[in-house]
Amino acid sequence: xxxxxxxxxxxxxxxxxxxxxxxxxxxxxxxxxxxxxxxxxxxxxxxxxxxxxxxxxxxxxxxxxxxxxxxxxxxxxxxxxxxxxxxxxxxxxxxxxxxxxxxxxxxxxxxxxxxxxxxxxxxxxxxxxxxxxxxxxxxxxxxxxxxxxxxxxxxxxxxxxxxxxxxxxxxxxxxxxxxxxxxxxxxxxxxxxxxxxxxxxxxxxxxxxxxxxxxxxxxxxxxxxxxxxxxxxxxxxxxxxxxxxxxxxxxxxxxxxxxxxxxxxxxxxxxxxxxxxxxxxxxxxxxxxxxxxxxxxxxxxxxxxxxxxxxxxxxxxxxxxxxxxxxxxxxxxxxxxxxxxxxxxxxxxxxxxxxxxxxxxxxxxxxxxxxxxxxxxxxxxxx
Numbered sequence: 001x002x003x004x005x006x007x008x009x010x011x012x013x014x015x016x017x018x019x020x021x022x023x024x025x026x027x028x029x030x031x032x033x034x035x036x037x038x039x040x041x042x043x044x045x046x047x048x049x050x051x052x053x054x055x056x057x058x059x060x061x062x063x064x065x066x067x068x069x070x071x072x073x074x075x076x077x078x079x080x081x082x083x084x085x086x087x088x089x090x091x092x093x094x095x096x097x098x099x100x101x102x103x104x105x106x107x108x109x110x111x112x113x114x115x116x117x118x119x120x121x122x123x124x125x126x127x128x129x130x131x132x133x134x135x136x137x138x139x140x141x142x143x144x145x146x147x148x149x150x151x152x153x154x155x156x157x158x159x160x161x162x163x164x165x166x167x168x169x170x171x172x173x174x175x176x177x178x179x180x181x182x183x184x185x186x187x188x189x190x191x192x193x194x195x196x197x198x199x200x201x202x203x204x205x206x207x208x209x210x211x212x213x214x215x216x217x218x219x220x221x222x223x224x225x226x227x228x229x230x231x232x233x234x235x236x237x238x239x240x241x242x243x244x245x246x247x248x249x250x251x252x253x254x255x256x257x258x259x260x261x262x263x264x265x266x267x268x269x270x271x272x273x274x275x276x277x278x279x280x281x282x283x284x285x286x287x288x289x290x291x292x293x294x295x296x297x298x299x300x301x302x303x304x305x306x307x308x309x310x311x312x313x314x315x316x317x318x319x320x321x322x323x324x325x326x327x328x329x330x331x332x333x334x335x336x337x338x339x340x341x342x343x344x345x346x347x348x349x350x351x352x353x354x355x356x357x358x359x360x361x362x363x364x365x366x367x368x369x370x371x372x373x374x375x376x377x378x379x380x381x382x383x
Contacts, residue, residue: 147331191252
């Protein structure tokens with residue numbers, strides 16, 4: 001998150017407070033919008049938005065309500081599995097949700113989403129064609145979704161802690177830091193977190209082993225499991241969001257995480273003036289490229305409002321505000337509205353050579369996914 005939103009004294013707990021602020025703001029705006037509508041003798045307009053945690057500038061939602069009169073009821077999740085379970089159960093009540101690419105593909109196949117009405121999305125003209133074409137691997141013709149944010153899965157680390165362990169000038173640039181048992185063991189005492197996501201961690205492990213990162217072969221998946229069990233003693237925790245603050249406060253020194261999350265940790269640490277410097281690297285071997293996308297469930301109760309919110313978030317000025325806030329690349333064509341420090345950061349907007357090494361993750365069939373789930377449980381428990 002932008003350092004301007006953190007005072008040094010509050011930076012270490014600002015992450016939790018900021019999302020309490022989102023919820024509180026959403027409640028106030030619902031009440032205000034309802035009161036205004038009631039005064040005009042109209043039904044209050046609402047849109048229910050279900051998004052990843054730490055993934056929007058709260059002021060953007062406030063401004064949307066002020067501009068349109070549509071109150072935003074905002075909920076967050078930190079796992080694709082959580083989102084998918086709600087969607088598969090039906091009647092989630094949500095109007096706009098943000099599924100990740102490989103989940104999006106199988107959810108489209110399951111008939112969960114309704115096609116976007118592109119006539120109501122004039123800001124689609126600002127979408128970055130390269131990102132849209134990559135997203136089409138999951139959503140042919142971009143019929144059901146439009147990209148919200150995208151990024152990579154790589155390695156975040158505490159610069160001083162790493163140099164203290166590996167020596168002055170030491171650089172982290174390879175997956176071996178995570179997946180070579182003798183190397184990750186060096187960071188055990190200062191703390192290591194991995195994402196609680198089999199799709200991201202096992203995929204990276206397969207790639208490190210020079211296997212197809214999207215392999216569904218039981219033998220390949222077992223090899224990845226065996227590797228991860230070897231490094232398991234060095235991993236303090238599996239979690240998909242706690243590592244942000246843990247890196248920023250110095251609680252841990254190494255994480256396998258998402259690019260923008262690590263950049264948020266970097267900003268929080270800088271704002272706290274604690275002397276902690278955080279960095280992020282896309283391993284030289286290549287890394288997963290992922291897409292989080294806006295879609296409308298087929299049973300969404302407020303379809304018109306959903307299109308208005310999606311179109312608003314695609315506005316280049318609004319997309320840039322969110323990118324500047326969360327330090328992830330948005331789905332629009334990059335513009336000068338994005339802060340130079342972010343726009344020119346090759347960890348956020350990789351150069352062409354790095355982009356060529358990035359790979360996407362596909363959705364597995366149910367049989368393979370059940371196997372992966374069982375293996376992932378073994379990995380996390382270390383048994």
